[in-house]
Amino acid sequence: AQTVTQSQPEMSVQEAETVTLSCTYDTSENNYYLFWYKQPPSRQMILVIRQEAYKQQNATENRFSVNFQKAAKSFSLKISDSQLGDTAMYFCAFILTGGGNKLTFGTGTQLKVEL
């Protein structure tokens, strides 16, 4: 079974600073996707960034980037130039490629961006 671990229940960062959220996962498979989702107080799940396991290049989306270390099974999220609107719960998630598979989530990291 696949597992996802987020070891930082809470983090805080000053506005305009950079913060990194950690995520590790466990799988014996080679083909999968990794995701970071943002959940603001509205509870809407918003996709932040996606990484395909077969791609060595780290994914980036504007201020968001990942450090994907496949051998170490690590998938951290870096938020640059943090903004107040980044305050939210962040979930790391994993899914095997191919049909019939399920998206597995970590327990989340509550990020607070402060003035």
Place this chain on the structure above:
Amino acid sequence: DGGITQSPKYLFRKEGQNVTLSCEQNLNHDAMYWYRQDPGQGLRLIYYSQIVNDFQKGDIAEGYSVSREKKESFPLTVTSAQKNPTAFYLCASSTSPASIYFGEGSWLTVV
């Protein structure tokens, strides 16, 4: 607009009562999912369906039931067998593992 609609947004259940949460999507997605979210925990999979008239149990299916009679609909029934149903419930759909869309969720409270 295309998307996933969950209703009701808030629902109260009395002890021993069954309740049904609705999930409708107009994205023409084959796969649909139900997740439960509790404080301090990530989302846990209740049931999922890859195709009409077929569905599989997730990690915490006990006390829940689903149906998939139409492609666009995947209702979740919380039965009286679910001893601790108070939670936030999220429905999702996808056309591929790389692209999963979520509804806005439903809050269920036992009174």
